[in-house]
Amino acid sequence: MDLLAQMLGGFAVALQPVNIGAALLGALVGTATGVLPGLGVLGAMAILMPITVHFSAVTGLIMLAGIYYGAMYGGSTTAILLRIPGEGGSIVTTIDGYEFARKGRAGAALMICAVGSFIAGTISIIGLSLFTTVLADVALRFSSPEFCLLALLGGLTLVRITGNDPARNMLMLLIGMALATIGVDAVGGDTRFTFDTNTLALGFDLVPITLGLYGLSELFHVVASNNGFPRADRVRLRDMIPTRVEWSRAWPAIVRGSGIGFLIGLLPGPGSLTATFASYGVEKAIARKYRDEFGRGAVEGFAGPEAANNAVATSALVPVLALGIPFTPNVALMLGALIVQGIQPGPLLLSQHPDVVWGLLASMYIGNIALLALNLPLVGIWVRLLRVPQYALIGFIFAISFIGVYTMRSSYWDLCVLVGFGAVGAILRQIGFDLAPLVLGIVIGPIFEKSLRETLFLSGGDLSIFVTRPISGTLSALCVVAVLGPAIIAMVRRNAIRAKHA
Amino acid sequence: MVDATATDVDVPAAAKGSRLTSLILTAAGLGYLYQSMQLPMGDPLGTGVGAIPALIAVCWVAFGIYVTIRNRPVAAELGPWPRGTAALRVGYSLLLCIAFVVTLPFLGIFLTTAAFLLLMARLADATWKNACVVAVTTPIAFWVVFALGLKVSLPYGSLFTTMFGG
Structure with a gap:
């Protein structure tokens, strides 16, 4: 009953005209950026984040969530129509979604994805509401050692899961954490690494760094290729209605994908790729009648993964809302938006700022409806967006990045950081360094430092506090598993293969 | 944006670029380590303003050296260097x-x-x-x-x- 009252309170916040407008605008702008090849979800969020700062915390966050959802939807549109995945989670959709579209059923594929995303969003928002409350209650028992270990676990898991080289990822994570230490120390208020300059005392803000690393570096890549955008066929509204058979095959996959996505999203690490591939694997494994169609346009092959992708995006917010610890760069950016607004995320967020949490949850529901209601009729416009000349878009995106970053703090230093990290990001990506750990390092660095120093104060420098308390002991064990687990699994596999050959 | 047409890098060139980049990053880590050692480490040890940066710096340098020496070329997301x-x-x-x-x-x-x-x-x-x-x-x-x-x-x-x- 209490939950229902809080949810209704959230809807009261989300249904304010300014917040409905923010959700709609975010969904539209997000879809537009998701459709255009060149910017991923993170790039789109980073470019538009400075604009959200000019609104209240809840409105800004609602807009950012709309951008997040919209960009993912736009990504799946290009995955189906052009075989270009807008972001990692849409890679699976390029297999069967594109093949399905080639059969002349592009419109139906888009409709199934949109409805599937809506159902997945609905299921996972209900789950998110329940889990956030329960986890926030548990998190109230957490103290500094637990938060320190949670931050460490988030970083270690990302290092293990993302990209293809954990050592390089670890290096990036540490550099991100080091960057976060420049400026004013969050514990004692002392300045450090500033070389007696006022500029460095301001520290490195998350937005220009992320925007430089993801937005500008990607734009440099687009400028280098100068290929223009690919063209897609026209999709008519009347072609978008799936047949009865297509629906009957799609909906069970959507429900299964929603469940898989929600559960995987709760775990540390970038879950969208894992969830979509897991959903695809499950659909293929349980398929009987249509198994041969997988890889050649099976409805289940894109309905399930698209639902999983949407569900994972929602449930990934649970750790950040309940614990204040982000496990993915996208969510880290949302956490950054909260911090910029002066709101400290953590277990007390739910009790201190219920309007923000419940308003965000309710707005996600509204954002889902907005995507369904607006994007399907507008699919023709999204496809036509690809016909906008590249020369107009490139300069526009560059310029809006500059102005957006400048207007955040009226700081020329932030513009220097933006361009500098744009160049550095382009080089690092070209060499094969993954930048997600660096961004996460900047966010979890201060949480890790503050909680570790507080823990050492509490224990008088005794490190056994990390294993003697029940919750911190469990988290310490999970950190060890995150570091050693993959190596042990690989060793067991090697031994099994050797034993088989012997 | 995930580039569906991403190709493997030109391995010798990528390995050279990768080693040079790792070396520069390691050198930057050493500079950061030196600066953090100038700050107080706190009593009990680890509670000072320089303690956590020093810990991060040591790990940074260690991983930097490891990545530089090992120098494993990996497939870049963006394909070969623009020429x-x-x-x-x-x-x-x-x-x-x-x-x-x-x-x-x-x-x-x-x-x-x-x-x-x-x-x-x-x-x-x-x-x-x-x-x-x-x-x-x-x-x-x-x-x-x-x-x-x-x-x-x-x-x-x-x-x-x-x-x-x-």
């Missing part, structure tokens, strides 16, 4: 970005953005006419959205302020 005209395009766009930041305090948002967009559009093979249209309309659109809509203070530049008296 020839493509490299010139990137260099030119980076120069334009630097020029934007340098001239903004003097020329202000309108002139700087207009000049940036004009040159950027020409870089992307727009005709002079189309480039001029983009250069004129976009700053006006920005002014409407940011200054009128969001009530944000834009940098009008010392030239504009001198000419129009603030």
Whole structure:
């Protein structure tokens, strides 16, 4: 009953005209950026984040969530129509979604994805509401050692899961954490690494760094290729209605994908790729009648993964809302938006700022409806967006990045950081360094430092506090598993293969 | 954006670039370690303002050395390095970005953005006419959205302020 009252309170916040407008605008702008090849979800969020700062915390966050959802939807549109995945989670959709579209059923594929995303969003928002409350209650028992270990676990898991080289990822994570230490120390208020300059005392803000690393570096890549955008066929509204058979095959996959996505999203690490591939694997494994169609346009092959992708995006917010610890760069950016607004995320967020949490949850529901209601009729416009000349878009995106970053703090230093990290990001990506750990390092660095120093104060420098308390002991064990687990699994596999050959 | 057409890197060149980058990052880590060692470590040990940076720096240098020595080339997300005209395009766009930041305090948002967009559009093979249209309309659109809509203070530049008296 209490939950229902809080949810209704959230809807009261989300249904304010300014917040409905923010959700709609975010969904539209997000879809537009998701459709255009060149910017991923993170790039789109980073470019538009400075604009959200000019609104209240809840409105800004609602807009950012709309951008997040919209960009993912736009990504799946290009995955189906052009075989270009807008972001990692849409890679699976390029297999069967594109093949399905080639059969002349592009419109139906888009409709199934949109409805599937809506159902997945609905299921996972209900789950998110329940889990956030329960986890926030548990998190109230957490103290500094637990938060320190949670931050460490988030970083270690990302290092293990993302990209293809954990050592390089670890290096990036540490550099991100080091960057976060420049400026004013969050514990004692002392300045450090500033070389007696006022500029460095301001520290490195998350937005220009992320925007430089993801937005500008990607734009440099687009400028280098100068290929223009690919063209897609026209999709008519009347072609978008799936047949009865297509629906009957799609909906069970959507429900299964929603469940898989929600559960995987709760775990540390970038879950969208894992969830979509897991959903695809499950659909293929349980398929009987249509198994041969997988890889050649099976409805289940894109309905399930698209639902999983949407569900994972929602449930990934649970750790950040309940614990204040982000496990993915996208969510880290949302956490950054909260911090910029002066709101400290953590277990007390739910009790201190219920309007923000419940308003965000309710707005996600509204954002889902907005995507369904607006994007399907507008699919023709999204496809036509690809016909906008590249020369107009490139300069526009560059310029809006500059102005957006400048207007955040009226700081020329932030513009220097933006361009500098744009160049550095382009080089690092070209060499094969993954930048997600660096961004996460900047966010979890201060949480890790503050909680570790507080823990050492509490224990008088005794490190056994990390294993003697029940919750911190469990988290310490999970950190060890995150570091050693993959190596042990690989060793067991090697031994099994050797034993088989012997 | 995940590039579906991403190819494996030119391995010897990538390995060389990777080693050099790792070496530079390790050197930066050593500089950071030196600076953090100048700060107090606290009593009990680890509670001072320099303790956690020192811990991070030690790990940074250790991983930097490991990555440099091992030097495993990995498939880059973006494919091979841009060469020839493509490299010139990137260099030119980076120069334009630097020029934007340098001239903004003097020329202000309108002139700087207009000049940036004009040159950027020409870089992307727009005709002079189309480039001029983009250069004129976009700053006006920005002014409407940011200054009128969001009530944000834009940098009008010392030239504009001198000419129009603030």
